[in-house]
Amino acid sequence: MLHVWLSGIESLLQLRELMFLALGMAIGLVFGAIPGLGGSTALALLMPLTYGLEPFTALALSGGVMGAVPMGGSITAILLNAPGTAPNAATCIDGYPLAQQGKAGLAIGAAASANSLGGIIGTISVLAVLPIAKELVLLFGPPEFFLLAILGLVVVATTSRGKMLRGLITGGFGLMVAFIGYNNVSGDVRFTYGVEYLWDGVRLVPALIGLFAVAEMINLMVKGGTVARDAGTVKITRMMSGVMETFRHPATVLRGSIVGTVVGAIPGVGGVVASFLSYSLTVQASKDPDSFGKGNIEGVIAPEAAINAKDGSALIPTLAFGIPGGAEMAVFLGILVLHGLQPGPLMLIQNQTEIYGLVWALTASCILASCVGLLLVRPLAMVTLVDSEILAPVVICIALVGSFAIDGQIGNVVITAVFGILGYLMLRFDYPRLTVVVALVLGGTAERSFHQTMMMNNGGWSIFVDRWVSALLLAAIVILLGSPALRMLVHRLRARPIAAEKPQT
Amino acid sequence: MPDVQRRCLLVSLGMSGAALMLPQPAFAAAIYPDKNISFVIPDGPGGGFDSYVRAITPAMQKYLSQKVTVVPTNVPGAGGARAANEIFRARPDGATIGIFNVPGIYIQQERGNAGFDLEKLTWIGRLGVDHYGLAVGENSPIKSIDDLKALAKQRPVKFTSTGPAGTAYNATLIAAHLLGIRAQLITGYKGSRDYVMGAVRGDGDAVVTAIPTLRRMAAGKTLRIIATFEEHGSVPGATDATALGQPELASITLQRLVAGPPGLSADITATLADAMTKALAAPEVEAWAKKADAGLAPESPEQAAATLKEQIAFYNKWKPYLKAGH
Numbered sequence: 104m105l106h107v108w109l110s111g112i113e114s115l116l117q118l119r120e121l122m123f124l125a126l127g128m129a130i131g132l133v134f135g136a137i138p139g140l141g142g143s144t145a146l147a148l149l150m151p152l153t154y155g156l157e158p159f160t161a162l163a164l165s166g167g168v169m170g171a172v173p174m175g176g177s178i179t180a181i182l183l184n185a186p187g188t189a190p191n192a193a194t195c196i197d198g199y200p201l202a203q204q205g206k207a208g209l210a211i212g213a214a215a216s217a218n219s220l221g222g223i224i225g226t227i228s229v230l231a232v233l234p235i236a237k238e239l240v241l242l243f244g245p246p247e248f249f250l251l252a253i254l255g256l257v258v259v260a261t262t263s264r265g266k267m268l269r270g271l272i273t274g275g276f277g278l279m280v281a282f283i284g285y286n287n288v289s290g291d292v293r294f295t296y297g298v299e300y301l302w303d304g305v306r307l308v309p310a311l312i313g314l315f316a317v318a319e320m321i322n323l324m325v326k327g328g329t330v331a332r333d334a335g336t337v338k339i340t341r342m343m344s345g346v347m348e349t350f351r352h353p354a355t356v357l358r359g360s361i362v363g364t365v366v367g368a369i370p371g372v373g374g375v376v377a378s379f380l381s382y383s384l385t386v387q388a389s390k391d392p393d394s395f396g397k398g399n400i401e402g403v404i405a406p407e408a409a410i411n412a413k414d415g416s417a418l419i420p421t422l423a424f425g426i427p428g429g430a431e432m433a434v435f436l437g438i439l440v441l442h443g444l445q446p447g448p449l450m451l452i453q454n455q456t457e458i459y460g461l462v463w464a465l466t467a468s469c470i471l472a473s474c475v476g477l478l479l480v481r482p483l484a485m486v487t488l489v490d491s492e493i494l495a496p497v498v499i500c501i502a503l504v505g506s507f508a509i510d511g512q513i514g515n516v517v518i519t520a521v522f523g524i525l526g527y528l529m530l531r532f533d534y535p536r537l538t539v540v541v542a543l544v545l546g547g548t549a550e551r552s553f554h555q556t557m558m559m560n561n562g563g564w565s566i567f568v569d570r571w572v573s574a575l576l577l578a579a580i581v582i583l584l585g586s587p588a589l590r591m592l593v594h595r596l597r598a599r600p601i602a603a604e605k606p607q608t
Numbered sequence: 609m610p611d612v613q614r615r616c617l618l619v620s621l622g623m624s625g626a627a628l629m630l631p632q633p634a635f636a637a638a639i640y641p642d643k644n645i646s647f648v649i650p651d652g653p654g655g656g657f658d659s660y661v662r663a664i665t666p667a668m669q670k671y672l673s674q675k676v677t678v679v680p681t682n683v684p685g686a687g688g689a690r691a692a693n694e695i696f697r698a699r700p701d702g703a704t705i706g707i708f709n710v711p712g713i714y715i716q717q718e719r720g721n722a723g724f725d726l727e728k729l730t731w732i733g734r735l736g737v738d739h740y741g742l743a744v745g746e747n748s749p750i751k752s753i754d755d756l757k758a759l760a761k762q763r764p765v766k767f768t769s770t771g772p773a774g775t776a777y778n779a780t781l782i783a784a785h786l787l788g789i790r791a792q793l794i795t796g797y798k799g800s801r802d803y804v805m806g807a808v809r810g811d812g813d814a815v816v817t818a819i820p821t822l823r824r825m826a827a828g829k830t831l832r833i834i835a836t837f838e839e840h841g842s843v844p845g846a847t848d849a850t851a852l853g854q855p856e857l858a859s860i861t862l863q864r865l866v867a868g869p870p871g872l873s874a875d876i877t878a879t880l881a882d883a884m885t886k887a888l889a890a891p892e893v894e895a896w897a898k899k900a901d902a903g904l905a906p907e908s909p910e911q912a913a914a915t916l917k918e919q920i921a922f923y924n925k926w927k928p929y930l931k932a933g934h
Contacts, residue, residue, distance in 0.1 A: 147653040151680070154666065237830070244809045285687070288796040290772030299723075302686040424808075425801045425824070427654070437654025441662055443899030447824045510652075510684060551796040558794040559766070559811050 108230065111459025115467070120163040123156070127167020128468045132475060134168070135175025138312045138505050141188040142172040142431035150438055158442040162457055165435055166464025170222065171472035172431075173410040177214040178476060178483055181403070182207055183498060185316030189307060190374035190410045192315055192540055193382040197395060197402025199319075210403050211480045212345020215473035217356060217407035220349060222469035224360035225367070225412030226462055229419065232368070233458070236423045236451065242572050243369055245555035250567065250576035251369065252549035255376045255541055257583050258383040269534045277542025280305050281550075288554045300514035307375075307543055309506040313519035314536050316502040318526025320495040325527075327491055342480050348400050349408075355385055355401045359408030367413025368420060374413050375544045379537065381409035387586065411469050415462060422446050422458055499523075640702050640876050644677045648706030650691035650713070652684040657707055660735050660864060663896045667887035672879070687773050689716045689724070696724035698869040702876040705732060710863040711919045712775040719773075730872035731865060731916060733881045734907035735888065738818035738862040740779050741836040741843065745808045746829055753835055753852060756789050756814060764792035766813045768806035771795050776803065779860045780816040782926050783837060786854045807831070818862055819843070820901045859922050865912050881909050 114120070127149075134145040145168045153161040176187030181198035194214065201210040232239060243251075256274065283294040284304030295301035349356055359381040366377040385405040386395045395402050420426045425446035427433035439446055444454060451458070506519040529536050560566040567573045647665055651657050658680070665678040672678075683691040683706075691706055692713055698704035708726070716722055744750045750759065759765055767784065769777045777793065784791035794812050797803035800821050807815035808830045815822075823843070825831040833846045837857035841848030849857040866884065868877065887893060888906045897904050907915060 147682070150653055151662065154662070237828075240805075241809050244806070244811050285771070285773065287771035287798065290795075299686055299689070302689075424805055424830075426805055433652065433654045435654070437658055437662075440654075440659045440900055441896075443896060445824055445900065447828050451828075510682070512685070555794055555796045555806075555811065558792070558796075 107455045108459055110456045111461075112463050114159055114456055114460045115163060115463050120160055120464075123160050123164040124167040124464055124468060125471070127164040127169075128171040128471050128475070131168035131171030131468065132175040132472050135172035136179045136187045137175075138179060138185050138187055138316045138502050140505055140508065141176070141308070142169050143434045144509065145172070146431060146434040146438065150434065150441065153438055154441065158444055159457060159460060161438055161442055162461045163464045165438055166461050167468040169414055169431060169435070170411075170465040170468025173407070173414070174215065174218050174469070174472040174476045176410075177218070177403075177407055178211060178479075181210045181214060182483060183316070183494075184319040185498060185502065186311065188374070189311050189540075189544075190378040190406070190413075192311060192375070192537075193378035193406035194403055195315060196382065196537070197397070197399050200396070200398035201400070201403065204398055206398070207483075208342040208480050209345040209348070209400065211483070212342040212477060213348045213400050213403050214345075214407045215476050216346040216349040217359070217404040218411045218476075219470045219473045220356050221360045221363060221408030221411035222414070222466050224357070224408070225364050225415040226466045228360075228364040228412070229415040229462055230459075232364075232416070232419065233451070236419045239368065240420050240423055240426075244570075245552040245559060246566050246570055246573040247576060248369070248548055249552035249556055250573050250580065251366075251376075252545040252552065254576060254580050254583070255380060255545045256549070257580050258380055266533070266535055270538045273529065273534050273536065274538035274542045277539035278546040280310075280539075281543050281546025286550075288551055298514075300512060304547070305518060305543070306509070306515060307540075308509055309515040309518040310522045310543060311540060312502045312506050313522030313524075314526035314529075314539065317499055317519060317523025318530055318536075320491075320498045320502075321523060321527040322530050323491040324495045342477060345400075346477070349404050352401055352404055354388075355404050356408045358384060358388070359405040360412040363409030363412030364416045366409070367416035374410055374417075375540065377409040377413040378406035379541055381405045387583075414469070415465055418458075418462065418465075422450055639674060640879055641672055641674050641676045643703055644679055645702065646679050646681045646704045648691050648695055648704065649680055649682050650684065650688035650707070650709065651682065653682055657709065657864065658682065659900065660902060661707055663900075663902075664735065664884070664887045664893055667890040667893050668883045670890070671883040671886040687716050688713050689719075689722050692716070692722070692724045692726075695867065695869055696729065700730070700869045700871040700873070700876075702868065702872065702880065705866060705868045705880060707735065708863075708865050708867060709775065710865050710916055711778075711923045712862070714920055714923055715773055715775070715778070726867075726916060726920070728870040729867040730870060730877055731867045731909055731912040732877055733866050733884050733909060734905055734912050734915065735864040735866060735884075736903045737864065737905045738820060738903060739836065739838045739858065740783065740816055740860050740862075741819045741822045741833050741846065742783065742814055742816050743804075743807065743822045743826065743831045743833045744814045745810055746832055747810070748813065748832070750813065751832075751834070753787060753789075753847060756834075757787070759813065760788075760790040764790045766811075767791055767793050768797060768803040768812035768815050769793045769795055770797055770799070770803060775862055776800065776817050778923070778926070778930055781930055782860055783816050783857060785929065786857055787852065804831070820903070823901060859918075861919070863915055863919060865907075865916060867912075877909050 130145050131142065134140040146165060149164065153164060172188060176191035177194050179185050179187045180191040180194040181202050184195045184199035186192040186195055198210045283301055285292050285302050292302060362381040362384060363377045366380060382402060382405050385401055386392050417432050421432040421436060425436060427436055436446060444450060444457065503516050503519055506515045509515055526536055556566055567577055647661050649658050649661050661680045665680055668678050683694055688709055695704060695706040714726060717724060717726055750756055756765055767780045769780050771777060780793060781791065797806055800817050804815050804817055804821060804825055806812055808825065819836055822831060822833050826833050833843045835847045835852065836843050837849050837860055839850055839858050849855050885906045888904050
């Protein structure tokens with residue numbers, strides 16, 4: 104085992120491979136930062152260029168891109184409340200308030216170190232799990248996918264503290280939007296009103312760009328001024344203390360990494376769920392849950408650790424069965440096939456050096472990207488001082504162009520614009536946008552998996568408890584749903600004896 | 609200027625103007641190809657069709673008389689209809705061609721407001737063809753088609769598949785009917801790897817899909833192929849259409865046909881067909897095909913058009929059965 108790990112590193116430590124790794128990292132950083140682009144676009148654009156490369160070099164390049172994208176995404180998420188990639192939307196929630204308080208450097212520093220640590224922990228988990236990857240992937244079928252989707256929705260609903268009803272409303276809206284389009288189960292086309300573009304449904308990335316990037320810029324223009332509320336408070340020198348913050352919250356990093364690793368390995372669920380789940384669980388476990396959303400550094404560390412951990416484990420279903428863990432992985436599969444590497448159980452046996460080399464490339468790129476990100480913090484944080492009159496139009500333009508660039512459809516731009524306005528209204532009237540995102544991501548999976556489960560079991564519900572993994576997930580859902588009530592009960596029980604001791608007045 | 613001289617001047621100017629406007633002789637006519645060619649793919653990067661196109665376009669460039677780039681262009685969406693529309697509406701100057709999943713794209717055309725007509729396109733050739741096969745999970749108690757038939761007598765056999773707009777769905781229903789097996793489809797899976805995994809996991813009893821996909825999974829000892837729908841079986845240990853007494857099973861195929869817009873000239877079609885056939889025989893393409901287990905099966909333009917008609921006729925024959933909502 105160790106010998107294969109080492110052969111992976113050895114193959115990577117050639118000058119050509121390292122150069123391509125660095126190139127991939129630079130591209131990943133830039134593409135990750137620009138909303139709407141991201142890893143899948145970068146890999147798709149690079150694919151024809153990899154044609155002439157050796158397979159291993161192509162893997163080094165791809166690993167470089169995939170490892171750096173999250174860091175790029177977190178920078179724009181923190182500075183502009185515009186997530187560079189969908190999973191980074193969770194980083195916006197506490198990252199942007201920190202930037203508004205002038206602590207952009209602190210946030211980016213924490214994101215950088217969380218990225219690196221998450222990536223390392225993710226890598227170790229993947230290396231440990233790869234030998235039993237096949238069996239693990241086979242444990243998750245439609246019943247488990249359905250319960251996971253419900254788990255994701257429940258987790259997010261229970262963290263809309265005090266705004267539970269609003270959370271449910273926006274979540275319901277997200278689910279409704281998720282059902283638009285061609286339904287793979289029945290063959291019906293729903294709610295498209297004859298618009299051909301909507302046959303594939305409302306795509307997540309344009310909607311996300313609208314909800315966060317555009318909405319935020321509209322808000323900024325209405326408010327006026329700059330992102331950082333007071334220019335004097337922009338302390339970019341707190342970068343190093345930001346890096347150290349991660350080490351001060353080891354539980355958060357570990358929790359985020361584990362969630363990222365586990366969720367990332369489940370195909371189709373993807374990075375968004377990993378980051379939001381990690382965020383929500385951190386809020387739940389915190390002693391001061393109300394401080395989240397206002398600039399709690401743990402709210403940056405948790406999702407960032409999850410995102411980088413998920414990158415490594417998303418390789419598991421991709422390499423073991425050729426089932427992409429997400430859009431990025433789907434393009435990566437194409438690169439593999441182009442180079443004659445057939446993903447599948449055989450690959451795990453025959454191409455071990457390549458696989459381990461890729462995993463190391465991912466990790467190296469992730470750490471490198473964090474360092475480069477740190478070097479760029481100073482100039483980047485200046486963005487928060489740019490006046491909204493300049494910043495907003497520029498960002499909105501980039502957002503709309505990025506939305507179009509995904510696959511060249513003008514429909515994407517329309518979606519971004521519509522969701523931009525909706526997002527602004529949600530901001531203005533204080534409705535959570537988190538639930539819309541999660542519902543959009545999970546709605547389709549939940550419905551499809553439920554129908555498949557029913558078809559598998561001829562309409563019986565017993566299947567959810569007959570399989571041990573679904574039984575476990577069901578238990579987790581019940582606990583999560585019950586825990587706020589439980590907490591309140593415990594709180595009241597503790598308060599009663601004290602009240603009894605109060606002297607009668 | 610005196611009258612006569614002016615008239616002469618005007619007449620000579622007029623004549624030279626008219627002469628300039630006359631159709632120019634051959635040296636000014638563009639030699640095809642004179643600009644880059646866009647090779648449209650109906651799927652996103654990373655899919656099966658994408659891999660085929662990206663593997664042959666560099667080779668194709670070598671065999672074209674002028675130095676141009678053949679650019680693989682991904683136009684995903686609407687189950688392939690978006691790409692089909694783009695090719696159907698393109699100018700017939702040879703700058704846009706594309707690859708089609710037949711009969712998959714015909715199913716999309718039947719949807720109604722598709723906007724294109726496959727039989728009007730100018731067919732150029734074929735890159736490959738896949739036959740289908742039937743497999744069960746490695747741990748399944750089912751060992752042969754007869755076992756499946758026995759199971760079907762107790763309850764419908766569950767097959768994992770895509771939605772009704774997919775080729776696999778129809779392939780599964782037709783195959784099950786020809787084999788005399790009562791089938792129930794578990795639909796909703798997103799792609800071929802997804803529903804094959806479903807069979808491996810045990811969501812369903814069996815799966816019908818293209819043979820290369822099955823072979824890949826079987827090599828990793830997760831699947832067992834029990835039948836291939838070919839005249840002469842290519843998988844040892846698995847029975848074939850002839851042995852099963854159902855030669856019609858071999859008509860269930862996935863064709864990767866290439867076409868250009870309606871009205872493409874015969875010269876341009878011939879140039880493209882020639883370049884494609886040579887590219888498919890190129891050593892680097894053959895090497896890729898071997899490694900990727902991708903079948904290469906070139907056809908001439910006339911053969912490709914005939915294949916399309918055959919596939920459409922086959923699908924139309926089965927349409928009433930398929931639409932009866934199984």
